[in-house]
Amino acid sequence: MEGLISKIKSKFGAEILKKEKNQIWMKINNKDLINICNFLKENGFDFFSCLSAIDILENNIIELVYHLWSQEKKTILNIKTEISREKPEINSISKIYTASQIHEREIHELFGVNFLGNSDLSELFLEDWSGPAPFLKDFDWREYVREKFYNKENENEKGYYN
Amino acid sequence: MKTKKDTIINNSKNEYQEFLFGPAHPGSGNFSVKIKLGGEKVVLAKSDPGYLHRGFEKLMEYRNIWQNAALSDRICVFEPLAWNLLFAEAIEKLAEIDIPEKAKYVRVILIELSRIQSHLIWFGAFSSASGFDTGFKIALGYRDYILDIFSIITGGRVYPTGFICPGGLRRDLPAKIEDKILKVLDKVNEAIFYFEKEDPVFKSRTENIGVLKIDDAIRLGATGQVLRASGFLQDIRKDDPYEIYKKIDFNIPVLKQGDAYSRFKLGILEVKESIKIIKQLLDKIPNGDFLNKNIKIGMPFILPKNEAYVRNETARGEGAIYIKGDGTINPYRVKIKGPSFLHLIPVLEFLLKEAEIADIPIIYWSLNGCPADMDR
Structure with missing residues (x-):
């Protein structure tokens, strides 16, 4: 495992953030994602566990964490990468890990991230949704519901505006 | 004699029909699949989730850990304790909280009981989907014995309301509960006796139906018993042990065929292993605290600026939580990955292609899915 980590470090300039029991956290440049995933799949990381997105308002970025599992090495690799909030775009890894396709579709719907090369980014949970991506930190759902579904003039619904 | 193949109406005129399996169909739960049929064969299947999307990940950003612990029950209706444990473990890993040895034992006993009752619901629903209604009644009847135990220990029959909480457990075990659990395990053995019987009708309805090959299973992201029924040995309890699974002697059953029948058979073998685990632990529960002394239940708890990723083997497969704290009492972000x-979505869509219309409920229920943990 150590050899593999040092290879990723030297080959792609990845930064090791922390090491835990059976888990390694690293940070990479978003341009290297495809190459790193290809490299990892060839080296035993054949399970795609999960994809998390975190909206970080103060840095104006969306952070993506790819969680990969290697049955052979019994290790989870958490690969972090950042994309800009203004233009949330990143290459899809669904051609390397088929299981990531559905995770990317979910993140696309809830965070508005565009995964270039993903075959299907159609709506998943939400139906006829026209508002902004609902899981972003600056989306105030209370405000949205008030504007869209309630009426200030209605006696029964006045309470929602206090 | 007419074979099964002769009886299928073929689509000679290339006419297609579209219909929905669910969400109001009694066999589907709160979930639907859009199906395109040519004759009696499925040409295209597209999962349509979202009927149970409650936005837990967003809700958790507005609540403190004690509120979230109770909320985490609702992630999966069939096995709330498993998600209780996952959330507690996520907070413990994030804030580096140690938990007492006794809590670890009780947690594993509860989780294995939860696995058994979850499998029993599954056996029931699966039997019902294959036209074997008695199986449904047997399974749900025997499941109630386990719910009684949950009611005594956690206070809730189905939902424990955050009984497994960050730092340990909310309450101590009641006195003489070990004997009661042993009696319930005998009852579970009775239920298993019924389900183990070879039923030729059930077998003919499920054998060689919905075959998932090992490569496809890995490629599509299958975990848990769906992956193991296809012949791949993977169990987080062994591979990446949590709580006290390292100390326990148990086997991981694996079957090779990958069809609906072997997924069902594997479920029965798993229940037997769970019984074995619980029996090993019952007389070994140590004395002492059940909650970390520094943790005060209900008091605001500041989450450190850190992040953690935890995975558990739930009854359905790999469940995982990613959590990020930002120095406030509410988590900054929680990501929940349910096995279903x-x-x-990908596995079901793949298996339904080219399937017959009559096999749709069989394939659907053989995957032991839970729409609640899929939609969150």
Whole structure:
């Protein structure tokens, strides 16, 4: 495992953030994602566990964490990468890990991230949704519901505006 | 004699029909699949989730850990304790909280009981989907014995309301509960006796139906018993042990065929292993605290600026939580990965292609899916 980590470090300039029991956290440049995933799949990381997105308002970025599992090495690799909030775009890894396709579709719907090369980014949970991506930190759902579904003039619904 | 193949109406005129399996169909739960039929064969299947999307990940950003612990029950209706444990473990890893040895034992006993009752609901629903209604009644009847135990220990029959909480457990075990659990395990053995019987009708309805090959299973992200029924040995309890699974002697059953019948058979073997685990632990529960002394239940708890990723083997497969703290009492972000998210979307769509219309409920229920943990 150590050899593999040092290879990723030297080959792609990845930064090791922390090491835990059976888990390694690293940070990479978003341009290297495809190459790193290809490299990892060839080296035993054949399970795609999960994809998390975190909206970080103060840095104006969306952070993506790819969680990969290697049955052979019994290790989870958490690969972090950042994309800009203004233009949330990143290459899809669904051609390397088929299981990531559905995770990317979910993140696309809830965070508005565009995964270039993903075959299907159609709506998943939400139906006829026209508002902004609902899981972003600056989306105030209370405000949205008030504007869209309630009426200030209605006696029964006045309470929602206090 | 007419074979099964002769009886299928073929689509000679290339006419297609579209219909929905669910969400109001009694066999589907709160979930639907859009199906395109040519004759009696499925040409295209597209999962349509979202009927149970409650936005837990967003809700958790507005609540403190004690509120979230109770909320985490609702992630999966069939096995709330498993998600209780996952959330507690996520907070413990994030804030580096140690938990007492006694809590670890009780947690594993509860989780294995939860696995058994979850499998029993599954056996029931699966029997019902294959036209074997008595199986449904047997399974749900025997499941109630386990719910009684949950009611005594946690206070809730189905939902424990955050009984497994960050730092340990909310309450101590009641006195003489070990004997009661042993009696319930005998009852579970009775239920298993019924389900183990070879039923030729059930077998003919499920054998060689919905075959998932090992490569496809890995590629599509299958975990848990769906992956193991296809012949791949993977169990987080062994591979990446949590709580006290390292100390326990148990086997991981694996079957090779990958069809609906072997997924069902594997479930029975798993229940037997769970019984073995619980029996090993019952007389070994140590004395002492059940909650970390520094943790005060209900008091605001500041989450450190850190992040953690935890995975558990739930009854359905790999469940995982990613959590990030930002120095406030509410988590900054929680990501929940339910096993059914992959089983009911990519795997189900793949298996339904080219299937017969009559096999749709069989394939659907053989995956042991839970729409609640898929939609969150």
